[in-house]
Amino acid sequence: MSIQLGDEAPDFTSDTTEGTINFHEYLGDSWGVLFSHPKDFTPVCTTELGTVAKLKGEFDKRNTKVIAISVDPIDSHNGWVPDINETQNTTVNFPIIADPDRKVADLYGMIHPNASDTATVRSVFVIGPDKKVKLTITYPASTGRNFQEILRVIDSLQLTAQYSVATPANWTDGEDVIIVPAVSDEAAKEKFPKGWNAVRPYLRVTPQPNK
Ligand code: BEZ
Numbered sequence: 001m002s003i004q005l006g007d008e009a010p011d012f013t014s015d016t017t018e019g020t021i022n023f024h025e026y027l028g029d030s031w032g033v034l035f036s037h038p039k040d041f042t043p044v045c046t047t048e049l050g051t052v053a054k055l056k057g058e059f060d061k062r063n064t065k066v067i068a069i070s071v072d073p074i075d076s077h078n079g080w081v082p083d084i085n086e087t088q089n090t091t092v093n094f095p096i097i098a099d100p101d102r103k104v105a106d107l108y109g110m111i112h113p114n115a116s117d118t119a120t121v122r123s124v125f126v127i128g129p130d131k132k133v134k135l136t137i138t139y140p141a142s143t144g145r146n147f148q149e150i151l152r153v154i155d156s157l158q159l160t161a162q163y164s165v166a167t168p169a170n171w172t173d174g175e176d177v178i179i180v181p182a183v184s185d186e187a188a189k190e191k192f193p194k195g196w197n198a199v200r201p202y203l204r205v206t207p208q209p210n211k
Protein backbone atom coordinates (compact mmCIF):
# COMPACT_ATOMS: atom_id res chain seq x y z
CA MET A 1 0.00 0.00 0.00
CA SER A 2 1.49 3.33 -1.00
CA ILE A 3 1.89 6.19 1.45
CA GLN A 4 -1.24 8.32 1.59
CA LEU A 5 -2.02 11.81 2.81
CA GLY A 6 -2.40 11.89 6.58
CA ASP A 7 -0.20 8.82 7.13
CA GLU A 8 2.73 9.15 9.50
CA ALA A 9 5.93 9.59 7.48
CA PRO A 10 7.92 6.38 8.05
CA ASP A 11 11.02 6.96 10.16
CA PHE A 12 14.47 5.62 9.25
CA THR A 13 18.15 6.07 9.99
CA SER A 14 20.48 6.32 6.99
CA ASP A 15 23.90 7.41 5.76
CA THR A 16 23.83 10.81 4.12
CA THR A 17 26.31 13.30 2.75
CA GLU A 18 26.02 15.04 6.13
CA GLY A 19 26.60 11.89 8.23
CA THR A 20 24.14 9.43 9.73
CA ILE A 21 20.68 10.96 10.05
CA ASN A 22 17.58 9.79 11.85
CA PHE A 23 14.79 11.25 9.75
CA HIS A 24 12.35 12.24 12.48
CA GLU A 25 15.13 13.74 14.58
CA TYR A 26 16.41 15.63 11.56
CA LEU A 27 12.96 17.12 10.99
CA GLY A 28 12.49 18.04 14.64
CA ASP A 29 9.61 20.57 14.81
CA SER A 30 10.11 21.70 11.23
CA TRP A 31 8.23 20.95 8.06
CA GLY A 32 10.10 18.64 5.71
CA VAL A 33 10.53 17.83 2.03
CA LEU A 34 11.87 14.36 1.18
CA PHE A 35 12.52 14.05 -2.55
CA SER A 36 14.01 11.23 -4.59
CA HIS A 37 15.95 11.41 -7.84
CA PRO A 38 16.67 8.49 -10.19
CA LYS A 39 20.44 8.51 -10.38
CA ASP A 40 23.59 10.47 -9.58
CA PHE A 41 25.67 11.98 -12.42
CA THR A 42 22.60 12.46 -14.63
CA PRO A 43 21.70 15.76 -16.24
CA VAL A 44 18.17 16.49 -15.02
CA CYS A 45 19.00 15.39 -11.46
CA THR A 46 22.05 17.65 -11.48
CA THR A 47 19.87 20.67 -12.34
CA GLU A 48 17.27 19.68 -9.73
CA LEU A 49 19.69 19.40 -6.83
CA GLY A 50 21.36 22.66 -7.85
CA THR A 51 17.97 24.36 -7.96
CA VAL A 52 17.06 23.13 -4.48
CA ALA A 53 20.41 24.35 -3.13
CA LYS A 54 19.70 27.82 -4.53
CA LEU A 55 16.21 27.79 -2.95
CA LYS A 56 17.45 26.74 0.51
CA GLY A 57 16.80 30.25 1.86
CA GLU A 58 13.17 30.01 0.70
CA PHE A 59 12.74 26.65 2.43
CA ASP A 60 14.39 28.08 5.58
CA LYS A 61 11.92 31.01 5.57
CA ARG A 62 9.14 28.44 5.66
CA ASN A 63 10.76 26.50 8.53
CA THR A 64 11.18 23.58 6.13
CA LYS A 65 14.10 21.13 5.96
CA VAL A 66 14.90 19.47 2.66
CA ILE A 67 16.56 16.10 2.16
CA ALA A 68 17.25 14.25 -1.10
CA ILE A 69 17.61 10.53 -1.73
CA SER A 70 18.61 8.02 -4.38
CA VAL A 71 19.70 4.40 -4.33
CA ASP A 72 23.28 5.38 -5.20
CA PRO A 73 25.93 4.74 -2.53
CA ILE A 74 27.51 7.46 -0.41
CA ASP A 75 30.79 7.50 -2.44
CA SER A 76 28.76 8.27 -5.54
CA HIS A 77 26.87 11.14 -3.84
CA ASN A 78 30.15 12.55 -2.49
CA GLY A 79 31.72 12.38 -5.94
CA TRP A 80 28.72 14.02 -7.61
CA VAL A 81 28.24 16.97 -5.23
CA PRO A 82 31.29 18.92 -6.55
CA ASP A 83 29.88 18.51 -10.08
CA ILE A 84 26.51 19.91 -8.97
CA ASN A 85 28.26 22.82 -7.27
CA GLU A 86 30.43 23.60 -10.26
CA THR A 87 27.89 23.17 -13.05
CA GLN A 88 24.95 24.80 -11.24
CA ASN A 89 27.02 27.56 -9.65
CA THR A 90 25.90 26.78 -6.12
CA THR A 91 26.82 24.80 -3.01
CA VAL A 92 24.74 21.79 -2.06
CA ASN A 93 23.54 22.73 1.42
CA PHE A 94 21.23 19.87 2.38
CA PRO A 95 21.81 16.14 2.97
CA ILE A 96 21.51 13.48 0.28
CA ILE A 97 20.56 10.03 1.59
CA ALA A 98 22.47 7.02 0.23
CA ASP A 99 20.02 4.14 -0.04
CA PRO A 100 21.83 1.35 -1.92
CA ASP A 101 19.82 -1.36 -0.18
CA ARG A 102 16.58 0.51 -1.06
CA LYS A 103 15.44 0.53 2.56
CA VAL A 104 13.97 4.03 2.39
CA ALA A 105 12.94 3.76 -1.27
CA ASP A 106 10.83 0.70 -0.43
CA LEU A 107 9.38 2.28 2.74
CA TYR A 108 8.18 5.25 0.67
CA GLY A 109 7.30 3.37 -2.53
CA MET A 110 9.82 5.36 -4.55
CA ILE A 111 10.62 2.54 -6.97
CA HIS A 112 7.90 2.00 -9.57
CA PRO A 113 8.89 -1.27 -11.27
CA ASN A 114 6.95 -0.55 -14.46
CA ALA A 115 8.95 2.67 -14.85
CA SER A 116 12.31 1.28 -13.68
CA ASP A 117 13.28 -1.80 -11.68
CA THR A 118 16.36 -0.17 -10.25
CA ALA A 119 15.98 3.60 -9.98
CA THR A 120 13.76 5.76 -7.80
CA VAL A 121 11.23 7.92 -9.60
CA ARG A 122 11.05 11.65 -8.80
CA SER A 123 8.91 11.44 -5.65
CA VAL A 124 8.15 14.39 -3.41
CA PHE A 125 6.78 14.09 0.13
CA VAL A 126 5.93 17.18 2.16
CA ILE A 127 5.74 16.36 5.85
CA GLY A 128 4.24 18.53 8.58
CA PRO A 129 5.67 19.21 12.05
CA ASP A 130 3.29 16.47 13.29
CA LYS A 131 5.24 14.04 11.00
CA LYS A 132 2.13 13.47 8.92
CA VAL A 133 2.37 13.36 5.12
CA LYS A 134 0.70 16.48 3.70
CA LEU A 135 1.53 16.13 0.00
CA THR A 136 2.79 13.48 -2.37
CA ILE A 137 3.72 14.08 -6.01
CA THR A 138 5.40 11.71 -8.45
CA TYR A 139 7.15 12.83 -11.62
CA PRO A 140 8.76 10.65 -14.28
CA ALA A 141 12.54 10.56 -14.66
CA SER A 142 12.37 12.62 -17.84
CA THR A 143 10.70 15.64 -16.21
CA GLY A 144 12.63 17.90 -13.87
CA ARG A 145 10.50 19.28 -11.07
CA ASN A 146 9.27 22.83 -10.56
CA PHE A 147 10.44 23.54 -7.00
CA GLN A 148 8.61 26.88 -6.97
CA GLU A 149 5.46 24.76 -7.04
CA ILE A 150 6.66 22.85 -3.97
CA LEU A 151 7.22 26.16 -2.17
CA ARG A 152 3.76 27.33 -3.28
CA VAL A 153 2.13 24.21 -1.85
CA ILE A 154 4.02 24.66 1.43
CA ASP A 155 2.68 28.24 1.60
CA SER A 156 -0.83 26.90 1.10
CA LEU A 157 -0.41 24.07 3.62
CA GLN A 158 0.98 26.42 6.27
CA LEU A 159 -1.78 28.97 5.71
CA THR A 160 -4.61 26.44 5.69
CA ALA A 161 -3.23 24.78 8.84
CA GLN A 162 -3.77 28.10 10.64
CA TYR A 163 -6.98 29.49 9.13
CA SER A 164 -10.27 27.98 7.94
CA VAL A 165 -9.44 28.68 4.32
CA ALA A 166 -8.49 26.85 1.16
CA THR A 167 -6.45 28.24 -1.73
CA PRO A 168 -7.80 28.44 -5.28
CA ALA A 169 -6.20 27.27 -8.51
CA ASN A 170 -2.82 28.84 -9.20
CA TRP A 171 -2.94 30.78 -5.92
CA THR A 172 0.28 32.28 -4.69
CA ASP A 173 1.07 33.84 -1.30
CA GLY A 174 -0.69 37.18 -0.84
CA GLU A 175 -3.62 36.48 -3.16
CA ASP A 176 -7.24 36.08 -2.11
CA VAL A 177 -8.30 32.77 -0.57
CA ILE A 178 -11.53 30.82 -0.14
CA ILE A 179 -13.49 30.41 3.08
CA VAL A 180 -14.07 26.68 3.58
CA PRO A 181 -17.72 25.61 3.22
CA ALA A 182 -17.75 24.17 6.78
CA VAL A 183 -17.64 27.74 8.16
CA SER A 184 -21.10 29.31 8.34
CA ASP A 185 -21.63 32.96 7.34
CA GLU A 186 -22.27 33.69 11.01
CA ALA A 187 -18.92 32.19 12.09
CA ALA A 188 -17.16 33.76 9.10
CA LYS A 189 -18.10 37.26 10.33
CA GLU A 190 -15.89 36.69 13.35
CA LYS A 191 -13.09 34.77 11.61
CA PHE A 192 -12.81 37.03 8.57
CA PRO A 193 -13.32 40.62 9.69
CA LYS A 194 -12.13 41.92 6.31
CA GLY A 195 -15.33 40.46 4.84
CA TRP A 196 -15.78 38.35 1.73
CA ASN A 197 -17.29 38.29 -1.72
CA ALA A 198 -19.90 35.53 -2.06
CA VAL A 199 -19.63 34.64 -5.77
CA ARG A 200 -21.89 31.72 -4.90
CA PRO A 201 -23.01 30.74 -1.39
CA TYR A 202 -20.32 27.99 -1.51
CA LEU A 203 -17.65 30.22 -3.12
CA ARG A 204 -16.71 32.96 -0.69
CA VAL A 205 -13.53 34.84 -1.51
CA THR A 206 -11.67 36.78 1.18
CA PRO A 207 -8.31 38.54 1.42
CA GLN A 208 -5.51 36.34 2.78
CA PRO A 209 -6.09 36.62 6.57
CA ASN A 210 -2.45 37.01 7.64
CA LYS A 211 -1.54 39.78 5.15
C1 BEZ B 1 18.35 12.71 -15.61
O1 BEZ B 1 18.48 13.09 -14.46
O2 BEZ B 1 18.74 13.37 -16.56
C2 BEZ B 1 17.70 11.39 -15.87
C3 BEZ B 1 17.84 10.35 -14.98
C4 BEZ B 1 17.26 9.13 -15.28
C5 BEZ B 1 16.52 8.97 -16.46
C6 BEZ B 1 16.37 10.05 -17.34
C7 BEZ B 1 16.97 11.26 -17.04
